[in-house]
Amino acid sequence: MNPTEHAPPRLLLLGAPDRASLLGRIDRATQRLASGISPLQDELGQPDEQERLAIVGPAQELVALLAVAREKLAEPGRTRLSMRNRGIYFGQGQQASGVAFLYPGEGAQRVGMMDTARQHLSPLREWLSALDQTFLGHGHPPPSELIYPPSGSNADESALFDIARGGPLSTAISLALHEVLVGYGVRPDALLGHSNGEHAAVMAACLDLSRDRQHICDWLHQTSRAGLALHPPEPAQGMLAVSAFSSTALTALLAEREGEVFLAMDNCSLQQVLGGHRAELEKVAEHISAQGGIGLKLPFQRAYHTPLFARWGETLAAHYPLLALPSPKTPVYSCLTGQAMGPEADAMRETMARQWTATISLRNAVENLYAKGIHTFIEVGPDNKLCAFVDDTLRGRPHLAAGMASARQDDMAVLKTLLAQLYAHGVGLDVHGIRLREFPAPPPVARPLTSPPQRQGLIERQAALITDAKARMQAMQQSFLSRRGTGSAHPATKPGTAVTAAFSGGALARELRRQLSTTAMPWLADHSLGRGQPALPVLAFTTSLALAAAVARQTVGAHRSAPVVLTAVKAQRWLALDEGKLGLHIAWSRQANTVDISLRDEQPLHDEPAFSSHVEFIPAAVAPLAPLGEQGSGRCAWTPERFYREYAFHGPQFQCLRQVTWIGSTGIVAELETTLPPAADAELFAADPALLDGAGQLVALWLLEHSIITADTGVFPYQARRVVLHETPPPGVRVRCEGRIAVHGEAVTEADFVFSAGGRIIATIEGFAQRLIALPSILANWIFGDGRMAFSSSTASGERTINLDEWRDTLEANGGIWARALAHRVLNAHELPAWSSHRDVEDLLARIAAKELALEDMARRGMPTPPLHAITISRNLLTYGDYDMSFDYRPGGTPLRVARSKAFS
Structure with missing residues (x-):
């Protein structure tokens, strides 16, 4: 599907002076939405209202989400509500004070970043276009090709983290997002840049971004060319992120390698970043790993924020006077000093230049901002890594840290979620402007559902998809041939x-x-x-x-x-x-x-x-987990029996959990049992898949126990840093599994697990990451629940309708996996092969609507209603035992409509 057709989630903001009034406004908004009418302006509240409810979710789910929110807010004594997996946020009390914008450095960028957002946010398109035109005007490649490679070419990811090409991109995108946030009415009280993000912070504070855009792009081009002129460092340099390693041990380690390895960044108590000569950093990483810590190599070829980076610091110092810097309109804080910069231009330039060769501390700057009353931190960039650092620094203290984008979630969903959180938190927003964007007035005349232009658009989209698929297949075949080698047999x-x-x-x-x-x-x-x-x-x-x-x-x-x-x-x-x-x-x-x-x-x-x-295949050293701090019985409400009964989709052979022996804020310890038959690991598998899958199951159980997710949220693994397989026990063996678990942002968990049996370690999993996916409630009910919620709705004329546009993106995402899963739930063995040959979402939803139309008819006749997969559809004839019904389906319209034909039994 064309990205411009992507429908972002809706944002609904309701406010009232007291709880009773808010409940009344929820009821009126529910009635209007259920009737297809947008909420009126008098239902929208300002951030200074005493009671503030924000909901972000697909348009077709707003009514259901309002119902959930109303039930929760009707509880006596409820003063806060944050259901991140459902997109529901509620706040009460005075308007928040103290907002800081955080600008990330070059580690935030990635190939394809902000692709969806640029379809919806004009400042992103304008900044990227201005930067590209500036580079092209001097005969140089446009920087945006690094994140949006031309068709047929491969992305050069290494250039994204190069000082000459990645830096201008990250600065331009941060400034564009600054314009977006200010356009929503958010006004910062302080700005803070992390590493290269300091450029964006200073520019946003001192310059008029719309008026001075070309001046900024010219300066970014000049510094880029200066960076390209620098030779690669000799000997080779790099950077290493360190976690789970004591500060005392790290200080001692740096003292032993003085002049070779330096502390470059102190991000928070859980992460420090080292810079230095690459050979020495590799030794440091091995030492840290042997001591049970984590050393992760970062994709940088230079040792930023160390004395080894002096040449680039000098180059930038020479270019800073070329950047016009009036006095800042908003205080700019420095990660070097932890204090406000300037206010004179030369003082700001001097601080910016010094940070490149000295240790910077985001932790220190955040602590100082918090002490000055800044309790809300917004990351203004293409990822939300800084938010995790702020959360760790301010752990246990009231605050809000949220980002405008994420590498793991849809751009617009993250942005709408941020606005929802800010509103509930009491941060000033332009609510009227948001309303106009979210619920625009409908067009005066609606086109017929079956008009020729709409049908033609569907045909063109299908033709484009087929052409794209053929091109991808040809590219795949060429890729396979090139790997085989010419002429090889x-x-x-x-x-x-x-x-x-x-x-x-x-x-x-x-x-x-x-x-x-x-x-x-x-x-x-x-x-x-x-x-x-x-x-x-x-x-x-x-x-x-x-x-x-x-x-x-x-x-x-x-x-x-x-x-x-x-x-x-x-x-x-x-x-x-x-x-x-x-x-x-x-x-x-x-x-x-x-x-x-x-x-x-x-x-x-x-x-x-x-x-x-x-x-x-090398001897594998096993690094034990740091102590989990096990105390007490560790009893939890989510026993393995309840987990498999109420949440997990695993069948008997994958139900390996037997007992949770301890659970706490840092992790979990459980007893597992090998379940697969002996033939399962014969020649095909080098380990017991079901036993290792227990790690992911324990992460989900831990999240449920801590109420971080609900039954509508899926937890799916997508990567691991290191897995060591020592041996595979036979079926029926009890295995101890220890896991340390952490949550990053709102949608990712990371964990380390150790499996042991008979006093021997049999497997370890390090850096095990899982995504949290909150499905639309109807889809979650059909795939993981009892399948009782209806996809279609009944009309007064006796039809069943489904809003096709609202479902298409969800069902076609990730290779159409959710459409395929749904098809296996609602189609039977006679229908599934034909549908699988084309996997058309519209056809699938039409079949569901027709079956639900038949169920409605059966119920009216007093007949027992069967499950959907028991009903068979062949062409436009539906049959179930002696029951049959013919129906009409008009393709290409939205909402999709299915109606009974005149002749049916």
Whole structure:
């Protein structure tokens, strides 16, 4: 689907002087929304109202979300409400005071960043266009190509973190987002830039961004060319993020390597960043890991904020006078001094220049701002990493830290969520302007639902999708051919068998195909998107991991007892067994005893693999978890029995949890049991997928116990930094599993797990990350619930309607996984093969509406109503036993409409 057709979530703000009035306004807004009428302005409250409710969610869910909010606010004594997974926020009391804008440095950018937002936010388009035109005017490549590569070219991710090209982009995007936020009526009391973000902070404070845009772009171009003229440092430099390592030990470590490694950034108590010579940093990382800490290499080729960065600091100092800096309109704080800069221009320039060769401390600056009454921190950039640092620094103290964007969530959803939080928090907003954006007046005349222009638009979209799919398939085939090598001949390989390639020095890239099915391996059906049957089986993250490890083991001829070490483990999307079958392409590139593995669908519409990992066969040191602080019984309300009964979708073979022995704010300890039959780990898998999947299940249980998620929120793994597989116990063995768990932002968890049995460590998972996905309540009910909520609604004329535009994006996302999962729930064995051949969302929703129309008719006749998958549709005829009904479906319109034909029994 074209990004411009993406429908962002709606934002609804209601305010009142007291609770009774607010409940009344909720009721009136509910009635209007249910009737298809936008809430009127008198229902919208200002941030200085005593009672403030904000809701952000899809338009079709606003009525349901209002009902949830009303139920909660009717409880006596309720003064706060924050249901992040549902998009409901409520605040009470005086208007908040003290707002700081935080501008991130170069670590925030990424390929594709803000792509959705630029379709909706004109300042983003204008800033990127101005920056590109400035560079093109001097005969240089436009910077935006780094994040939006031209068709047919690959993204140069390394350039994003280069001082010459990535820096101007991050500054321009931060300034554009500053304009967006100010346009919503938010006014900062202080500005704070982190590293390169200090440029954006100073410019936003001193300059008129709309009037001085070209001056800023000219300066960014000049500094970019100066950066390109600098030679790469010798010896090589880098940066290392350090976590879970004591400050005392870190100070001692730096003293031992004085002049080689430096403390560059003190972000918060949980993270410091080191800069220095790369060879020494690698030794430091190994030492930190051996002591149970975490050392993560950052994608920078220079040691920012250390004496080694003096050359660039001098270059910038020479260019700062070229930037006109009137006195700041808003105080600008420095991460170098922790205090306000200036106010004279030369003093500001001097502070900016000094920060590049000295340690900067975001923690110190945040503490000082908080002491001055700044309790609200907004990250003005393409990610929300700084928010996590603020939350850690101010842990236990009242505050709000939120970002305008995130690498893990839809751009507009994050922005609307920020506005909802600010409103509930009592931060000043232009509520009238937001209302005009969110609920514009309808056009005076509505076009007919079946008008030729709409139908033609649908045909054009379908043709574009087919053309794009063909191009992607051709590119995929060329990619496979290039990896095989021109003129190479490989022996035929039977599906389901591994290939061991001869190795004669250098890297060797090979492929094989493998067929998986629930018929051959019934236990695969116990990991399905859907509680009960029918459902769509998907490969668990750990099943893909165990399969990749087995292929790598066979490739290098390693013994089954040899430890397997997997690093950079990533899952880009689900691998699903549609109709119980999955054809896999497995590609690898081998270098000595290391193998890079990737898994793809047999007929993918994606360039990137679905799953990938680097696999090594080396002695694996095991770093124990830092103490979890286990005290007391650790009893929790979410027992394994309740977890599998009320939340998890796992079938019997994946139900490995037996007992939670301790749970706390930092992690969880549980007893697991191996459940898979002996044949499950024969040659196909190098570990027990169901046992390892217990790590993800324990994260979900921990989140439920701490009320961070509800049953409508899915928790899905997508990466792990390092996994070590030592041995696989036979079925029926009890295994102790210890996990340290943390939540980053609103949508990601990170954890480390250790599995042990008989006093031996059998597996470890480090940097295990999972996304939290809050599904629309109707979809969640159908896939993970009892399937009783209706997708369509009845009209006075006897039709059933569904708003197609509101469902299309959700169901087509991630390779259409949710449409496929829904189809497996509502279509039967006679319908599913035909639908799977085209996977058309409109056809699926039309079938659902027709079946719900039949259920409505059956109920009126006093007949028992069957589940939807028991009803069969062939063309426009619906049958269930002796019952049949013909219906009309007019494609191409929204809302989608299904009506009974004249002749039906």
